[in-house]
Amino acid sequence: MRTRPLKVALLGCGVVGSEVARIMTTHADDLAARIGAPVELAGVAVRRPSRVRAGVDPALVTADATALVKRGDIDVVVEVIGGVEPARTLITTAFEHGASVVSANKALLAEDGAALHAAAEEHGRDLYYEAAVAGAIPLIRPLRESLAGDKVNRVLGIVNGTTNFILDRMDTSGAGYAEALDEATALGYAEADPTADVEGFDAAAKAAILAGIAFHTRVRLDDVYREGMTEVTAADFASAKRMGCTIKLLAICERAAGGGSVTARVHPAMIPLGHPLASVRGAYNAVFVEAEAAGRLMFYGPGAGGAPTASAVLGDLVAVCRNRLGGATGPGDSAYARLPVSPMGDVVTRYHISLDVADKPGVLAQVATVFAEHGVSIDTVRQQGRDVHGGSGSGEDGEASLVVVTHRAPDAALSGTVEALRRLDTVHGVASTMRVEGE
Amino acid sequence: MRTRPLKVALLGCGVVGSEVARIMTTHADDLAARIGAPVELAGVAVRRPSRVRAGVDPALVTADATALVKRGDIDVVVEVIGGVEPARTLITTAFEHGASVVSANKALLAEDGAALHAAAEEHGRDLYYEAAVAGAIPLIRPLRESLAGDKVNRVLGIVNGTTNFILDRMDTSGAGYAEALDEATALGYAEADPTADVEGFDAAAKAAILAGIAFHTRVRLDDVYREGMTEVTAADFASAKRMGCTIKLLAICERAAGGGSVTARVHPAMIPLGHPLASVRGAYNAVFVEAEAAGRLMFYGPGAGGAPTASAVLGDLVAVCRNRLGGATGPGDSAYARLPVSPMGDVVTRYHISLDVADKPGVLAQVATVFAEHGVSIDTVRQQGRDVHGGSGSGEDGEASLVVVTHRAPDAALSGTVEALRRLDTVHGVASTMRVEGE
Numbered sequence: 001m002r003t004r005p006l007k008v009a010l011l012g013c014g015v016v017g018s019e020v021a022r023i024m025t026t027h028a029d030d031l032a033a034r035i036g037a038p039v040e041l042a043g044v045a046v047r048r049p050s051r052v053r054a055g056v057d058p059a060l061v062t063a064d065a066t067a068l069v070k071r072g073d074i075d076v077v078v079e080v081i082g083g084v085e086p087a088r089t090l091i092t093t094a095f096e097h098g099a100s101v102v103s104a105n106k107a108l109l110a111e112d113g114a115a116l117h118a119a120a121e122e123h124g125r126d127l128y129y130e131a132a133v134a135g136a137i138p139l140i141r142p143l144r145e146s147l148a149g150d151k152v153n154r155v156l157g158i159v160n161g162t163t164n165f166i167l168d169r170m171d172t173s174g175a176g177y178a179e180a181l182d183e184a185t186a187l188g189y190a191e192a193d194p195t196a197d198v199e200g201f202d203a204a205a206k207a208a209i210l211a212g213i214a215f216h217t218r219v220r221l222d223d224v225y226r227e228g229m230t231e232v233t234a235a236d237f238a239s240a241k242r243m244g245c246t247i248k249l250l251a252i253c254e255r256a257a258g259g260g261s262v263t264a265r266v267h268p269a270m271i272p273l274g275h276p277l278a279s280v281r282g283a284y285n286a287v288f289v290e291a292e293a294a295g296r297l298m299f300y301g302p303g304a305g306g307a308p309t310a311s312a313v314l315g316d317l318v319a320v321c322r323n324r325l326g327g328a329t330g331p332g333d334s335a336y337a338r339l340p341v342s343p344m345g346d347v348v349t350r351y352h353i354s355l356d357v358a359d360k361p362g363v364l365a366q367v368a369t370v371f372a373e374h375g376v377s378i379d380t381v382r383q384q385g386r387d388v389h390g391g392s393g394s395g396e397d398g399e400a401s402l403v404v405v406t407h408r409a410p411d412a413a414l415s416g417t418v419e420a421l422r423r424l425d426t427v428h429g430v431a432s433t434m435r436v437e438g439e
Numbered sequence: 440m441r442t443r444p445l446k447v448a449l450l451g452c453g454v455v456g457s458e459v460a461r462i463m464t465t466h467a468d469d470l471a472a473r474i475g476a477p478v479e480l481a482g483v484a485v486r487r488p489s490r491v492r493a494g495v496d497p498a499l500v501t502a503d504a505t506a507l508v509k510r511g512d513i514d515v516v517v518e519v520i521g522g523v524e525p526a527r528t529l530i531t532t533a534f535e536h537g538a539s540v541v542s543a544n545k546a547l548l549a550e551d552g553a554a555l556h557a558a559a560e561e562h563g564r565d566l567y568y569e570a571a572v573a574g575a576i577p578l579i580r581p582l583r584e585s586l587a588g589d590k591v592n593r594v595l596g597i598v599n600g601t602t603n604f605i606l607d608r609m610d611t612s613g614a615g616y617a618e619a620l621d622e623a624t625a626l627g628y629a630e631a632d633p634t635a636d637v638e639g640f641d642a643a644a645k646a647a648i649l650a651g652i653a654f655h656t657r658v659r660l661d662d663v664y665r666e667g668m669t670e671v672t673a674a675d676f677a678s679a680k681r682m683g684c685t686i687k688l689l690a691i692c693e694r695a696a697g698g699g700s701v702t703a704r705v706h707p708a709m710i711p712l713g714h715p716l717a718s719v720r721g722a723y724n725a726v727f728v729e730a731e732a733a734g735r736l737m738f739y740g741p742g743a744g745g746a747p748t749a750s751a752v753l754g755d756l757v758a759v760c761r762n763r764l765g766g767a768t769g770p771g772d773s774a775y776a777r778l779p780v781s782p783m784g785d786v787v788t789r790y791h792i793s794l795d796v797a798d799k800p801g802v803l804a805q806v807a808t809v810f811a812e813h814g815v816s817i818d819t820v821r822q823q824g825r826d827v828h829g830g831s832g833s834g835e836d837g838e839a840s841l842v843v844v845t846h847r848a849p850d851a852a853l854s855g856t857v858e859a860l861r862r863l864d865t866v867h868g869v870a871s872t873m874r875v876e877g878e
Contacts, residue, residue, distance in 0.1 A: 023732060027590065033655070033775040034587050130585060136733035138577070138585030146569060146577030148473050149753020151466065216472070276739065279718065293462060294575035294750035297740035300715065301733065311733035314588020319770075328767030331758075336472040 001032065005040035006321050009074045009099070011065050011090055012081040013046045013053050016104060016131070019310035020078060020317075021056050031314070035321040039076075043068045069094040076320050078313060079103040080131075084111055091116055095123040100324060102316040104131035104309055110205035110221040113212065117333030126329050128316035133206045134159050134285040136308030137301040138315070143213045143289070144331055150291040152214040155253040156438065157287030158280050159206040161303040162197035163229050163249040165189045165283040167268075171246050176234050189283050199228035200266040203251045210287070211253035211264040216337040219253075219264055225344035227267035236432055239354060239403060242382075243436075245270040246278050250437060254347070261342040270352055271438035278438075345412030350379070350439075352405050353418060354431035359400035363426045367402060370424065374417040377407040399428060405436065440471065444479035445760050448513045448538070450504050450529055451520040452485045452492050455543060455570070458749035459517060459756075460495050470753070474760040478515075482507045508533040515759050517752060518542040519570075523550055530555055534562040539763060541755040543570035543748055549644035549660040552651065556772030565768050567755035572645045573598050573724045575747030576740040577754070582652045582728065583770055589730040591653040594692040595877065596726030597719050598645040600742040601636035602668050602688040604628045604722045606707075610685050615673050628722050638667035639705040642690045649726075650692035650703040655776040658692075658703055664783035666706035675871055678793060678842060681821075682875075684709040685717050689876060693786070700781040709791055710877035717877075784851030789818070789878075791844050792857060793870035798839035802865045806841060809863065813856040816846040838867060844875065 008024070010017055024031065024041055032038040044056055045065035053061065062068055069077055069090050077094040079101060081087045087108050091101050092115075101120065103109065109116065109132050120127040130140045134157070143152065158164050162184060169180040181198070184190035196202045204224040211219040229249045240247050248271055253264045271278050276298050280286040285303025290296050302308040323330050357363045364381065371378050384401040406414060421427050447463070449456055463470065463480055471477040483495055484504035492500065501507055508516055508529050516533040518540060520526045526547050530540050531554075540559065542548065548555065548571050559566040569579045573596070582591065597603050601623060608619040620637070623629035635641045643663040650658040668688045679686050687710055692703045710717050715737050719725040724742025729735050741747040762769050796802045803820065810817050823840040845853060860866050 019732070023588065027588075030590070030655075030776075031588060034770075034773060136730075137736060138581035141580060141585050142577035145758055146580050146754040147750065148757035149462065149466075149470060149755075150750040151469065216469075276718075279715075291575075291750060293458065293746040293753070295741040295744075295747050297576060297738075299736075299738060301736035305734075307732040308734050311586065311589040311730060314732070315585040316588075318587035319584055322770060323767070326767040328762070328765040331473075331761060334473060337469075 002037035002325065005038040006035070006075040006324065007040050007042035007073055008317065009042055009068050009077045010044045011077060011079045013044050013056060014080070015306040016080045016309045016313065017044070018053055018056070019306040020080065020313050023310055023314055025055060031318065034318050036325055037321070039317070039321060042074060043071070065090055066093060069099065070097050072097050074099045075324055076317060077101045078317060079105060080313065081105070082107065084108050088112060088116070092119050095119045095125050098123070098125070100126040100320045102313055102320055103127065103129045104313055105129070106132040106202070106205040106209060110208040113209065114218055114333065114335070121332050124329060126320045126323055128320055128330065130316050131309045131312035133209055134287060134299070135301070135303040135305065136311045137285055137287065137299050137303065139287055139299050140213060142299065143210070147289070147291055147294060150293045152289060152291045153255050154290040155210050155214050155287060156277065157210070157251050158248055158277055158285050159251045159287065159303065160197055160203045160249060161283035161285055162190045162194065163203070164280065164285070166198070167229065167232065167247055167249060168281050170232065170234065171237055174234055177230060177232060198230050200226045200249065203249060203266040207251035207253055207264045207266050210251065211262060212335065214253055215255065215262045215339055216334045217262055217339040218335045219262070219341055223264060223341040225265035225267070229268045232268050233432065236434060239352065240270045243270060243352070243405065245272050245436070247434070248277060252437065256342055256346060257348065261340045263342050263344070263347050265344060265347060267435060269435045269437040275438040345410060347411045348408050349411055349414070350406050350408050350436040351414045351418070352434045352436050353403070355402040355404070355421060355427055356429040356431055357400050357402050358426040358428065359398045364402065366424055366426055367404070367421065370420045371404070371406070371417055374413045374420065376409045376413050376417050379405045379407050401431070441476035441764065444477040445474070445514040445763065446479050446481035446512055447756065448481055448507050448516045449483045450516060450518045452483050452495060453519070454745040455519045455748045455752065456483070457492055457495070458745040459519065459752050462749055462753055464494060470757065473757050475764055476760070478756070478760060481513060482510070504529055505532060508538065509536050511536055513538045514763055515756060516540045517756060518544060519752065520544070521546065523547050527551060527555070531558050534558045534564050537562070537564070539565040539759045541752055541759055542566070542568045543752055544568070545571040545641070545644040545648060549647040552648065553657055553772065553774070560771050563768060565759045565762055567759055567769065569755050570748045570751035572648055573726055573738070574740065574742040574744065575750045576724055576726065576738050576742065578726055578738050579652060581738065582649070586728070586730055586733060587770070589732045591728060591730045592694050593729040594649050594653050594726060595716065596649070596690050597687055597716055597724050598690045598726065598742065599636055599642045599688060600722035600724055601629045601633065602642070603719065603724070605637070606668065606671065606686055606688060607720050609671065609673065610676055613673055613676070616669060616671060637669050639665045639688065642688060642705040646690035646692055646703045646705050649690065650701060651774065653692055654694065654701045654778055655773045656701055656778040657774045658701070658780055662703060662780040664704035664706070668707045671707050672871065675873060678791065679709045682709060682791070682844065683712055684875070685712060686873070687716060691876065695781055695785060696787065700779045702781050702783070702786050704783060704786060706874060708874045708876040714877040784849060786850045787847050788850055788853065789845050789847050789875040790853045790857070791842070791873045791875050794841040794843070794860060794866055795868040795870055796839050796841050797865040797867065798837045803841070805863055805865055806843070806860065809859045810843070810845070810856055813852045813859065815848045815852050815856050818844045818846050840870070
């Protein structure tokens with residue numbers, strides 16, 4: 001084994017960074033044996049160096065991240081700051097000064113992955129980022145390497161633990177969104193400002209990264225259709241249950257029929273209880289991958305948290321250090337397929353639509369006509385207004401509830417149908433629309 | 440991109456080999472783009488060259504596998520013959536003549552992995568074998584690379600599709616073992632001689648491979664405790680259901696408490712219905728991994744079949760070709776930890792024991808005394824003889840049924856308890872013993 005250590009600079013020492021530093025110390029011998037050389041923490045850049053960090057030698061701590069990545073003797077920069085800047089500049093500077101980079105930064109990779117990969121390649125260095133998607137779950141490496149000889153057709157995943165915790169609580173306890181969010185916040189599963197999670201921005205960044213790798217195509221954050229889950233109601237869960245479904249916030253990356261384009265989207269969807277993703281509880285993540293030869297695979301585990309994310313970072317660190325010792329680089333960016341990314345309107349899906357309608361004869365015929373005019377075929381219809389047992393949808397002023405589940409159709413036709421339904425006099429309102437997936 | 444192709448020799452052209460050859464042709468452009476150079480099928484060695492193979496150029500087919508691997512211009516040998524010989528000699532010869540190797544051969548790797556890895560290292564070549572365990576499911580690479588910065592404490596998996604199909608049928612239809620095996624055979628899930636599957640030999644080979652990688656320790660097939668599933672009965676499933684469990688044939692690799700040794704075993708076990716492995720149906724495989732930092736991960740997918748196994752082989756082929764172009768090798772054998780492998784008697788587990796006992800007072804006291812004498816603590820006891828509703832365990836000649844579930848104890852103490860129970864006059868027989876796992 002080489003005795004001169006590889007030098008690691010750590011950018012950021014929060015929940016993830018402090019775990020990385022801790023494990024590098026406590027498991028130093030194992031890491032050295034697996035890499036073939038010892039690794040040494042050569043510097044830790046943080047915003048407030050005066051704050052003492054348990055287990056980190058204060059002599060290593062600096063506020064000057066730029067100087068650290070410019071030192072020239074750093075083999076690997078581990079970036080766990082998050083956000084676009086200054087992370088982007090620091091990573092680019094690291095490549096310029098000869099370091100490889102391990103990052104957990106999904107926002108940056110989704111926003112500007114192409115430029116970062118280009119910088120890595122220009123300087124003959126590695127850019128690894130297993131921790132950017134689904135925390136500890138090995139997902140980037142399986143997609144990028146294990147399935148490199150296969151054709152991935154679809155990636156369908158729960159990639160945000162906060163929203164899965166909230167939806168799971170709503171499902172099991174019957175709580176509303178606000179109540180479940182409060183609980184998630186109290187337990188530390190949701191941040192004070194939960195926007196990035198509940199509005200689907202976090203999942204959309206991950207979808208962009210996954211789609212890019214799965215389809216060997218450049219997919220940017222802007223290419224990802226995004227709908228949050230703040231409007232999911234207890235009534236939606238009741239409807240889902242009636243269909244033998246539950247509701248999950250899904251990131252879905254697919255090849256379009258024919259394979260000439262791809263789509264990437266994030267939105268809440270009903271999925272059948274028998275689907276493996278339906279039983280993913282709490283803050284866990286899981287990603288379902290369908291490949292031509294491999295068939296249906298699923299990867300499951302903790303999607304966030306200091307130690308799980310540190311596990312992914314350290315796995316990358318070992319790989320990058322090994323590459324460095326061997327004078328090689330791992331598989332870089334692969335976007336040779338250059339497939340166009342189709343808009344949401346082209347996605348083929350199903351809708352579950354709840355309508356408040358006038359409780360009189362002929363309404364169903366009117367509604368059915370609108371579906372037919374848009375070329376959307378109806379799978380099932382359930383009317384609840386005339387239910388003598390007083391179902392939840394029964395109105396008081398001659399209003400009934402109509403639940404329509406469609407067959408598969410382009411999203412544009414489905415959303416066009418909903419818009420047209422809103423314009424009918426006999427339709428008093430569209431209580432909810434939700435896509436149905438996973439069949 | 441390099442235009443001179445990398446040359447691949449295929450050893451074996453059965454269910455897996457023919458899929459490998461097919462995908463190499465149909466997806467040649469994708470493979471070339473991902474590798475950075477075209478790959479060319481340079482020869483296919485089979486036992487009976489006269490049998491025409493759809494899609495394989497007859498000019499490439501030879502009966503002389505040795506000559507093929509000795510050609511000297513072969514970059515990668517793909518071995519999908521299976522069995523120990525001639526595969527072992529062919530692989531060693533391939534390394535000697537400068538080729539890297541991709542193998543799907545679990546039996547050989549479990550039997551002689553160390554020698555093969557040593558040969559690969561001696562000649563500076565790669566030995567990859569993702570397809571040897573759990574078919575298409577990326578498992579070797581995640582364990583060996585993604586978790587390289589973590590400490591794996593346990594691997595718990597369903598790694599044999601045939602037995603999972605049989606057990607799933609017994610569970611869902613109430614069929615007995617023989618009936619379910621017949622069905623598996625008729626559907627092609629079981630071979631004409633199912634011994635390797637149902638007696639756990641196949642799973643034991645995979646357990647040896649997984650334990651070796653997970654614990655960075657040499658684990659041989661002989662080190663793996665093995666019990667088949669031919670004696671699992673419909674009554675066992677009924678007992679399992681009463682406990683909220685199902686029965687699976689599990690491969691379990693664990694660090695012993697304290698971490699100073701490891702164990703590897705294959706046997707049927709009851710696991711709680713809430714455990715993610717309980718819902719793995721049909722011929723699917725799934726492997727649960729517990730690591731110190733990552734937490735609980737699960738990998739799920741098709742564990743066998745031509746196309747899924749070919750997917751794993753081709754993923755390895757891409758990686759090995761990339762390494763070759765870069766003049767590097769991937770992570771090799773890692774057995775630095777050199778942990779001892781403890782015998783089955785040291786494994787800490789729980790037993791579910793069904794006893795046929797005399798239906799008279801004092802029997803439970805006698806039985807409980809035997810457990811106490813062996814230091815085994817009882818979790819629950821259920822007596823069925825005096826059940827006025829005539830439970831299935833009711834005997835006719837003053838016989839009762841006693842079901843005991845223990846707390847955790849060393850397997851030696853548990854099996855010693857069962858032996859001692861057999862010697863009690865009031866115990867007419869031990870109807871079944873089964874371990875309880877996954878809690």
